[in-house]
Amino acid sequence: MYKETLLMMPGPVPMPETVRNAMTKQAMNHRSKDFGDCYAEIVKILKPVFGTSNDMLVLSGSGTAGQEAAIGSFAKDKKIVSLVNGKFGERLGLISKIYGPTQMLESEWGHPLNLEGLAESLENGAEVVTMVHNETSAAILNPAEEVGKLCKKHDALFILDGITSIGGDVFKADEWGVDVAIVGSQKCLAAPAGLAAVSVSQKAWDRLSENRPFYLDLKKAKKSADLSPMETPTTPAVPLFLALRESCKLIEEEGIENRIARHQKMSAAVRAAGKTWGLKLVPQVDALHKASNTVTGFFYPEGIEDSKIRGACKKMGIEFAGGQDRLKGKIFRIGNMGIIDTPEILATVAAVQMCFKKTGYKLEGDGLSAAVEVLSQ
Numbered sequence: 075m076y077k078e079t080l081l082m083m084p085g086p087v088p089m090p091e092t093v094r095n096a097m098t099k100q101a102m103n104h105r106s107k108d109f110g111d112c113y114a115e116i117v118k119i120l121k122p123v124f125g126t127s128n129d130m131l132v133l134s135g136s137g138t139a140g141q142e143a144a145i146g147s148f149a150k151d152k153k154i155v156s157l158v159n160g161k162f163g164e165r166l167g168l169i170s171k172i173y174g175p176t177q178m179l180e181s182e183w184g185h186p187l188n189l190e191g192l193a194e195s196l197e198n199g200a201e202v203v204t205m206v207h208n209e210t211s212a213a214i215l216n217p218a219e220e221v222g223k224l225c226k227k228h229d230a231l232f233i234l235d236g237i238t239s240i241g242g243d244v245f246k247a248d249e250w251g252v253d254v255a256i257v258g259s260q261k262c263l264a265a266p267a268g269l270a271a272v273s274v275s276q277k278a279w280d281r282l283s284e285n286r287p288f289y290l291d292l293k294k295a296k297k298s299a300d301l302s303p304m305e306t307p308t309t310p311a312v313p314l315f316l317a318l319r320e321s322c323k324l325i326e327e328e329g330i331e332n333r334i335a336r337h338q339k340m341s342a343a344v345r346a347a348g349k350t351w352g353l354k355l356v357p358q359v360d361a362l363h364k365a366s367n368t369v370t371g372f373f374y375p376e377g378i379e380d381s382k383i384r385g386a387c388k389k390m391g392i393e394f395a396g397g398q399d400r401l402k403g404k405i406f407r408i409g410n411m412g413i414i415d416t417p418e419i420l421a422t423v424a425a426v427q428m429c430f431k432k433t434g435y436k437l438e439g440d441g442l443s444a445a446v447e448v449l450s451q
């Protein structure tokens with residue numbers, strides 16, 4: 075390909091040049107001041123992005139490593155409730171089942187969570203709650219604050235996957251009572267894939283599990299991070315740390331409020347386009363559940379094949395996501411995570427509109443104009 079594909083996926087996402095270049099550095103000793111300074115700078119910048127003053131640890135491994143580290147370190151052999159309304163909530167539940175007795179409270183993907191069921195489970199002694207804040211598979215934003223309140227009321231640990239909200243949407247770990255929050259590097263942080271950052275409350279440390287995983291033991295990660303200079307227990311993915319530091323610097327430069335406002339505006343433009351086209355949003359929203367501000371999902375109209383739209387856009391050089399598992403072939407999802415801004419949104423909305431036109435399908439209205447309207451505000 076003579077030009078780069080425009081990645082409009084809900085992760086991985088396009089990376090700024092300084093981030094990419096950071097990965098070409100010569101190898102360094104990871105038990106050095108240079109590495110420790112890099113780790114420290116990442117943590118310093120990410121804490122306010124998480125809305126926390128708790129400990130923060132960076133793990134070599136994708137977002138799932140962060141999920142498993144959290145559950146393996148704090149939920150082993152405890153009574154766990156996993157809220158599920160999509161692929162990633164389900165994943166938290168499947169990991170939980172390996173570590174302790176788990177009740178999966180499942181809703182249809184993209185539908186509101188079963189909060190009544192959760193309250194009942196907490197009454198009956200559930201000790202740990204797992205949940206996904208921004209459920210990427212169904213493009214729905216789940217009510218973290220409400221669930222945090224329930225966990226606090228019943229003194230349960232709250233493990234929250236903020237993998238596609240942290241760095242792109244409002245996230246207030248401490249205010250919401252989140253004990254363990256998780257982010258992945260290749261989503262809203264616009265860094266390369268392969269790192270997870272996890273924040274841990276004192277309440278969680280006080281309830282550390284006896285038997286923990288070896289590689290993903292957060293206690294060991296903390297012991298190394300508490301050294302000066304900061305370290306990791308085993309050899310970290312140094313080039314990824316160096317790249318993540320550059321991403322963090324750019325987040326600090328933009329300002330997290332501005333960054334969140336940009337994500338909200340870009341997703342609003344995509345939603346406006348879809349509404350004008352007459353497409354149905356994937357998430358079933360209510361007073362507590364909202365459409366995601368970092369990824370937007372639409373159902374395909376009857377008779378439209380995934381390959382006709384997504385395949386044709388990819389051929390044009392714009393790639394976005396389809397559905398996962400049970401939603402495969404039924405939906406498409408446009409991400410606006412990281413550094414995605416007006417030009418990328420305009421190009422993507424225009425490409426989708428063109429591809430529908432080419433199939434002969436008559437969309438209800440001019441979604442591109444609707445997107446322009448939102449982006450001009």
Ligand SMILES: *Cc1c(COP(=O)(O)O)cnc(C)c1O
Pocket residue numbers: 085136137138139162206208209210211235237238258
């Ligand atoms: C991407 C993602 C993950 C983790 O996926 P990895 O492929 O392990 O990085 C977890 N939760 C959510 C909500 C995600 O979007």
